[in-house]
Amino acid sequence: MSDAATMDGLPDxxxxxxxxxxxxxxxxxxxWGKAMMWIFLxxxxxxxxxxxxxxxxxRMAATDPWPNPSEVFGLSLFGxxxxxxxxxxxxxxxxxxxxxxxxxxxxxYRKNRKATFWLMVVTAVLGATFVGMQAFEWxxxxxxxxxxxxxxxxxxxxxxxxxxxxxxxGMHVTAGVIYLLVVANRVRNGFYEKRGGNYEIxxxxxxxxxxxxxxxxxxFAFFYLW
Amino acid sequence: xxxxxxxDRDHEAEHHDPDxxxxxxxxxxxxxxxxxxxxxxxxLIGLVGMLLSSAFRLQLGFPDVFSFINPENYYQFxxxxxxxxxxxxxxxxxxxxxxxxxxxxxxxxxxxxxxxMNMLSVWVYALSVIILVxxxxxxxxxxxxxxxxxxxxxxxxxxxxxxxxxxxxxxxxGVFIVAFTMGGLNYxxxxxxxxxxxxxxxxxxxxxxxxxxxxxLGLLAFPALLVSAIMMLFDKLLGxxxxxxxxxxxxxxxxTVGGSPVLFQHLFWFFGHPEVYIVALPAFGLxxxxxxxxxxxxxxxxxxxxxxxxxxxxxxxxxxxxxMYVSGMNPxxxxxxxxxxxxxxxxxxxxxxxxxxxxxxxNIHLRVPMLFAIGFIFTFTHGGLTGLFLGxxxxxxxxxxxxxxxxxxxxxxxVSPVLVVFGAIYHWYPKMTGRMYNExxxxxxxxxxxxxxxxxxxxxxxxxxxxxxxxxxxxxxTDFMPDSAITLNASMTISALIIAATQTLFIYNMIVSLxxxxxxxxxxxxxxxxxxxxxxxxxxxxxxxxxxxxxxxxAYDYSVPGQAEDFTPQTVPESEVPVGRDHGTEH
Ligand code: HEM
Ligand SMILES: [Cu+2]
Numbered sequence: 001m002s003d004a005a006t007m008d009g010l011p012d013x014x015x016x017x018x019x020x021x022x023x024x025x026x027x028x029x030x031x032w033g034k035a036m037m038w039i040f041l042x043x044x045x046x047x048x049x050x051x052x053x054x055x056x057x058x059r060m061a062a063t064d065p066w067p068n069p070s071e072v073f074g075l076s077l078f079g080x081x082x083x084x085x086x087x088x089x090x091x092x093x094x095x096x097x098x099x100x101x102x103x104x105x106x107x108x109y110r111k112n113r114k115a116t117f118w119l120m121v122v123t124a125v126l127g128a129t130f131v132g133m134q135a136f137e138w139x140x141x142x143x144x145x146x147x148x149x150x151x152x153x154x155x156x157x158x159x160x161x162x163x164x165x166x167x168x169x170g171m172h173v174t175a176g177v178i179y180l181l182v183v184a185n186r187v188r189n190g191f192y193e194k195r196g197g198n199y200e201i202x203x204x205x206x207x208x209x210x211x212x213x214x215x216x217x218x219x220f221a222f223f224y225l226w
Numbered sequence: 227x228x229x230x231x232x233x234d235r236d237h238e239a240e241h242h243d244p245d246x247x248x249x250x251x252x253x254x255x256x257x258x259x260x261x262x263x264x265x266x267x268x269x270l271i272g273l274v275g276m277l278l279s280s281a282f283r284l285q286l287g288f289p290d291v292f293s294f295i296n297p298e299n300y301y302q303f304x305x306x307x308x309x310x311x312x313x314x315x316x317x318x319x320x321x322x323x324x325x326x327x328x329x330x331x332x333x334x335x336x337x338x339x340x341x342x343m344n345m346l347s348v349w350v351y352a353l354s355v356i357i358l359v360x361x362x363x364x365x366x367x368x369x370x371x372x373x374x375x376x377x378x379x380x381x382x383x384x385x386x387x388x389x390x391x392x393x394x395x396x397x398x399x400g401v402f403i404v405a406f407t408m409g410g411l412n413y414x415x416x417x418x419x420x421x422x423x424x425x426x427x428x429x430x431x432x433x434x435x436x437x438x439x440x441x442x443l444g445l446l447a448f449p450a451l452l453v454s455a456i457m458m459l460f461d462k463l464l465g466x467x468x469x470x471x472x473x474x475x476x477x478x479x480x481x482t483v484g485g486s487p488v489l490f491q492h493l494f495w496f497f498g499h500p501e502v503y504i505v506a507l508p509a510f511g512l513x514x515x516x517x518x519x520x521x522x523x524x525x526x527x528x529x530x531x532x533x534x535x536x537x538x539x540x541x542x543x544x545x546x547x548x549x550m551y552v553s554g555m556n557p558x559x560x561x562x563x564x565x566x567x568x569x570x571x572x573x574x575x576x577x578x579x580x581x582x583x584x585x586x587x588x589n590i591h592l593r594v595p596m597l598f599a600i601g602f603i604f605t606f607t608h609g610g611l612t613g614l615f616l617g618x619x620x621x622x623x624x625x626x627x628x629x630x631x632x633x634x635x636x637x638x639x640x641v642s643p644v645l646v647v648f649g650a651i652y653h654w655y656p657k658m659t660g661r662m663y664n665e666x667x668x669x670x671x672x673x674x675x676x677x678x679x680x681x682x683x684x685x686x687x688x689x690x691x692x693x694x695x696x697x698x699x700x701x702x703x704t705d706f707m708p709d710s711a712i713t714l715n716a717s718m719t720i721s722a723l724i725i726a727a728t729q730t731l732f733i734y735n736m737i738v739s740l741x742x743x744x745x746x747x748x749x750x751x752x753x754x755x756x757x758x759x760x761x762x763x764x765x766x767x768x769x770x771x772x773x774x775x776x777x778x779x780x781a782y783d784y785s786v787p788g789q790a791e792d793f794t795p796q797t798v799p800e801s802e803v804p805v806g807r808d809h810g811t812e813h
């Protein structure tokens with residue numbers, strides 16, 4: 001069977017695409033670890049999408065009124081109520097960590113091990129800060145009487161989905177922090193030098209980290225702005 | 227970014243053979259050992275599922291004769307039977323078993339890309355099976371909610387197993403999904419990135435195509451099951467109301483309010499429908515290879531077959547609500563989902579035509595694998611046709627929740643894939659063990675199973691048409707059940723018991739042939755695909771000895787006119803094809 005013969009009539013660009021993806025050996029010109037991470041993230045996207053679609057459905061089905069997010073998530077600072085203050089800081093911290101992560105990837109390709117290590121550590125610290133602030137927010141809500149099964153501000157499903165989804169995301173961030181620290185440590189102690197000095201793994205870690213950030217943006221929009 | 231594709235690497239350098247018993251057979255990272263581990267665990271738990279079905283069939287056929295079955299364990303048996311067969315047997319066996327065995331061998335790779343995670347996958351799967359079995363032994367027993375686990379009843383008192391059974395069930399599913407994901411990432415990445423030289427996507431055997439697409443479906447569909455399992459666990463353990471509306475139970479209002487049971491159904495079937503194709507697509511792929519090999523003819527319409535697999539995979543995500551026509555969802559949904567359901571039947575039918583056309587004028591050898599493959603064409607066509615009935619809203623309304631549905635999905639998802647499983651095991655047995663199975667026993671196994679399933683499921687369609695509802699412990703003296711239906715129920719039970727007993731032939735054959743079977747040689751079927759060209763049989767660790775194979779053609783060069791042999795392995799370059807007599811197949 002000749003593969004070229006069946007492409008007659010396709011424009012050149014399309015032929016290129018077809019030959020690229022149907023070539024032998026590999027479909028994407030990347031290491032397998034990176035391809036695998038992308039596929040995993042696609043699957044994880046479906047998990048978060050199901051969570052968020054479930055949340056929307058539950059919110060529409062709920063019979064009690066949905067609480068007003070700017071009240072629930074308000075923080076009072078020096079006597080004035082600032083809506084969404086904490087969450088703004090949290091989001092800022094997480095987005096910043098994406099920036100440091102991107103720098104780490106870049107330093108990795110330049111084989112600057114020291115800078116890569118420190119940038120990854122900073123990313124991990126920012127991530128941990130995010131989780132810490134999330135713990136603070138949870139504590140505050142719990143003190144005010146919000147529980148997965150009840151909610152003084154209105155519909156119980158608010159608490160249920162909030163704790164479930166932010167909790168699931170928080171676990172992703174925590175896992176990411178651990179992952180970052182493991183890889184950072186290996187960058188530092190020369191583990192990858194012994195394996196041909198390939199720092200692709202930093203980028204793979206970065207993919208995961210950016211994904212977790214991106215998901216947060218959606219959670220943020222759906223819980224705090226809707 | 228200098229890096230070398232897997233096929234171009236020097237593997238001798240990073241190649242250590244496992245030497246102790248533990249690293250060879252227990253914590254093995256070799257895809258072939260993992261495949262067999264997956265297969266053995268899946269078949270063992272499948273036998274449990276089969277025994278459960280014999281038990282509840284006894285109750286259905288001879289109501290109240292057997293005192294060990296009461297309504298509670300009837301429901302538990304039905305539920306766990308369904309769950310085991312769909313998830314722990316078929317999904318695990320096709321993807322974990324055949325996927326692991328065939329992907330690297332048919333693509334000319336030394337192993338999966340990430341063998342360590344592959345090893346974890348099988349042991350986490352074993353854990354999920356243990357949790358599932360354990361649920362029979364906890365207070366209250368296993369869940370009896372039906373394999374669809376619909377809330378509210380799945381977690382409300384009154385259903386069997388609402389104490390711990392349902393918790394363990396959901397937990398086991400969660401663990402299974404983790405195991406599947408670890409394996410699945412490997413299968414997809416290996417197909418994409420680790421093929422040998424010359425192995426383009428459009429030269430892959432259809433087995434790999436089917437398994438590849440099914441794995442993608444799994445990676446995108448299991449998330450919905452995971453999410454619904456987590457939410458139901460919250461409802462059960464934390465008292466949330468995701469799926470629980472306000473209810474009055476035994477005269478008392480529950481403290482749940484505002485949840486949506488329909489949400490669960492949507493999530494479940496968003497997983498559940500792709501799941502049926504997770505089981506069907508590998509079967510499609512494997513059966514294509516069996517038919518082509520044993521008919522000594524190239525598969526008819528290879529490209530069409532590939533595109534049909536892809537189209538079915540895509541469409542399977544937009545048909546899920548055909549399981550929910552009676553759920554009370556918006557009627558316009560019914561219109562949309564009936565349309566997509568009928569559309570998905572088109573590529574499916576196309577595949578059936580192509581299988582039949584592959585047989586057309588082939589040089590058919592009715593060996594055991596071929597018998598099973600041809601049996602599959604019958605049962606699958608049959609089940610597909612009843613699917614068309616159920617896909618239409620107005621026809622489905624009276625048939626929904628009757629035995630007609632049970633008959634439909636058993637033909638299409640029970641019998642058909644299982645026939646392929648058997649056929650494929652017989653077909654690859656020589657490669658896995660180096661020995662032949664016993665042909666006579668195999669033929670008995672086929673005929674008893676094939677005719678047995680027909681005598682079991684054909685009458686079931688009729689009973690369904692009469693309106694006999696599924697999932698009832700006993701029908702009592704209901705008007706719509708004529709005597710014929712009662713007699714048929716008894717005869718179906720007898721068929722079911724015969725089929726169950728027949729499987730001992732299979733098990734016996736597999737075990738005894740390990741030692742006693744004739745030596746098969748490396749390529750007993752004169753097959754073209756790569757796994758039959760390995761230097762050793764069974765293939766050694768690393769599969770290909772010193773250097774990786776090189777592929778020069780597609781996997782279906784059977785009976786090419788003008789060639790000396792009636793098959794040309796994928797490894798033979800154009801210049802080395804022996805030319806000679808024409809071997810009698812007209813084209
Ligand atoms: C021609 C293609 C098919 C069509 C049009 C079709 C249609 C349907 C419909 C409409 C139902 C819902 C019936 C009801 O609950 O009232 C159904 C149930 C089912 N189908 Fe199919 N189907 C097709 C192929 C398949 C295949 C290939 C499989 C599996 C390999 C499958 C497995 C099932 C299962 C497991 C159920 C029942 C689930 C349950 O309620 O417990 N179907 N089918
Ligand atoms: Cu379906």
